[in-house]
Amino acid sequence: MGVQMRDRRPSGGPRRRGWSVRRYMVLFMVVLLAVAAMAAVAVRYIAEQDARQSALADANFGARVAATAIANDLLLLQQTTAKLAANPQVASVLALPGRPCGLNFAGGGAFSTGHIDIVKSDGTVICSSLPLTSGSVYAAADWLPTAIRSPVTEAPFVDPVTGQISAVIAAPIAGGIGTVAAIVALAPVGPNLAATLGGTRQLEFLVTTNDTKTALSRSLQPARWAGKSLAGTAFASSGTPVERPDVDGTTRLYGRYSVTSMAWTVFAGADEAAALSYADQLSNRGQALILAGVGIMLVVIFVVYRRIVDPIRQLSLVIRGSAPGEALNAVVGAGATEVTGLAEDFEKLMATVHHELADRLTSEQTALVSERNYRMLFEGHPQPMWLYDVDSLAFLEVNDSAVARYGYSRDEFLAMTTKDIRPPQDVPKFLELNTKPLPSSDRTGPWRYALKDGSTIQVMVTSHAVMFGDHHARVVLAEDLTEGQRLERELALSHARADSNAELSRAKDEMVSMVSHELRTPLASIVGFAELLATREVSPKQRNDYLAVMLQEGRRLTALVNDFLDLSRLEGDRLTLRFAPADIKALITRSIELFSDPAGAPIETHLPDDLPLVRVDSDSIFRVVTNLLSNARKYSPVGGSIEVGASVAEDKVEIYVQDKGLGIPADALSQLFGKFYRVDARDRDTIKGTGLGLAICKNIVEAHGGKIRARSEGLGKGACFYFTVPIVREQAETGDVLVVEDDSGFAHLLEAELAARGLSSMWAADAETAEHLMTKARAVVLDLLLPGLPGEAFLLRLRAKQGPGLPVVVVTLKDLDPAESLSLQKAGVTAVLRKGPGTAAMAANLLARSLVTELVAS
């Protein structure tokens, strides 16, 4: 599964990535909008330019047409005047003044206003289309002289009749007698041109002199402009035709044309704002179109995106596993047919892949589980198993059990062949068997196999042929017959242990019952007699008897409680044992003295004189010996000799107590030292005891590092108890002061006080022990009341052996009579102190002083 997962992750290497369609579409939209915007700007610009051009063209055209019209109209007037001048009636009129005449000025075209006059050469008007003005009206006119002789067209001049800026078109009357002059007002020319030629552009017309310095007529404000100088305006400022002069605040584009027959220039001005506003409309229309186009493109893009790009992206996500498979439904619902088809195909493909993958995974997993199971069976099988190569016999695999059982490490195993774990003498037989082809599965044996430690085990071999990689191998189950036998033994042992546990539990119950009984029995006597004494009148003898029983039972109770406490302290390591050198012979002898019964059989002793000192807690070992002697007596109801002996065994002294009493059955020997254990035999029913003695003995001996055992030939054959205690290592026991004191507590205190004064010490719990140690000491602290040999006797022996020099301080509870005191003084005792508080310190001081003195003296 992990492998497939890894394959789906993108590879870490470089990867060429094009832009996504979405990005391309965004780019396309941006470009489209940019182009549209540029087009819109261009449309406007072009429209404006176009409008200007067209306006200018219109203006030029207007100027030309106007110029032509002016020229035609002038021509018409020239023809008219010429015709009139040629008319004889006109000459006659001129010849016969006062003759009624009728002239009519038919204004038309550009020149709508004016009058025709027949003028005499002196300037007098003979006839006029206007009412006659008397006098030589045109006498001052500069054109008159010329006009009498030849046609004249001239402008501007101020019409003396109307006072208006006018043009004169005159033709001479034959004979030089006068002229026919058409006087036309210039001011209306502009408006007339505008009216006839202005057109939709509402052209403005300006007629100027050829030098453009004087305005002759203007369609705008005609009255103001006729005859006005144009100096300072845009028309006059430049010699070249003016394209866009500013006049009356409207920006116009002007065209110009010259009137050839007159020295006039006609300007036609198109309104730029009007032209531009049209262009504006035009460009707006164009922009609207562009906008519409862009809108359509956006819709197209959206549709393409929605139906193709997005579904493809979704599909891609599903394929990459980033989106759930259900997203495919969205693709199928929203995409274009091709995309939908692709999605469906993909879905089918995925379904197939899933199906096949699942199939493969299932079969792989099954194989894996199966292999794991077999491997677990192999690895964890409690019997040794291995795999070996059929051809080379080399181990290919071994299980943990084989490693544990045979003692070889796995590596050692794999470096060996199956021959190597057989005893050499068995190998030929094995090889012979191996020459024949083995059945695919067989069970042979028992074979002998050698363990690493050299021992041999019996094995039943079950093997099967298998393929292991490309090896022909056999898997072997080596059933361990030896191990089987061992397991059976262990099982038996474990049953035995369980039995002994049950036994222990039973013993505990019995102990509780025993304790209960042991405590209640003496209590019953004590309480019972006390009640009798309290409630009855009794004779003095009875009272004494009762009290004696109570005392005896009370003591028994005390002993029992003490034994219990001691045992519990010993078992809990809470009993402080003070180890010191001790003369074991003296100790045993003292113990025997307790049991010396003149009526009974004597106790025989086998105690060599040269027994070494032992290192023991004297009180405890005394108790052990006493207990053993007590038992020997108790269990020898009919008497019989008791023998006590000691001997050296290596670094121990072994002490034994042998009786010829009831004996101990063999099965009880191992349990004798348990608490409250009693041999269940009728012959000892009446023998009393706390049942704790031997348990206490065992604990004491073991606390000394020794052992206690019992031996018996059987019931009625007597018993022997023996135990060991450690011998003192000679050189280990040295000290300045020998403390001879049976009270271990006081001895301990003395040793501590001596140590505080820089003096080392040896402790002997009795005089016999002290005799062994006295040669090593430089001073002695001596108790007189000692077990065994009394202190006084020891003192005499000390003096006899060591001479009088050795300082001796006597510390005792004994009340000395004068004779005793005297004999001590004679023995050269340094001081006699009575035991009490502070005595130990005093004794230590005395000794310290005398030892220093001795040092100085020497």
Added chain:
Amino acid sequence: MRSRTPTALEALRTVLIADDESSIRLLVHATIESDDYVVIEAADGAQAWALIQKVRPTVVLLDVQMPGRSGLEVLRSIKSDPSLAGTRVILLTSKAQEGDVEAGLMAGADFYLTKPFSPLDLLTRVDEALQL
């Protein structure tokens, strides 16, 4: 003190105390021995049974935990002997365990006393046993 006039029917009554502890035997003896009762002693079960068969005591005080034949064994022997049907048995036990007490009562003991016991109680029990 006790004042009991023996009648013709009421011969001197014999009480047997069977206990391995001499101090207990002495206590029982001192408690019961009077004008009305004669006390005999046994130090173990076997001795007790022998005395019972021989002397046929009216009341038997049996220590349960005795070496040899235990008190219970002696009790069962008494109960299995029809000629001893009138023998009253009081058990003395240092064990207060219910099992022992129950076993004793099941086996036909009339009373039981747990050590340590009051001598006056013992006397009361013996008197009561005789009234049964």
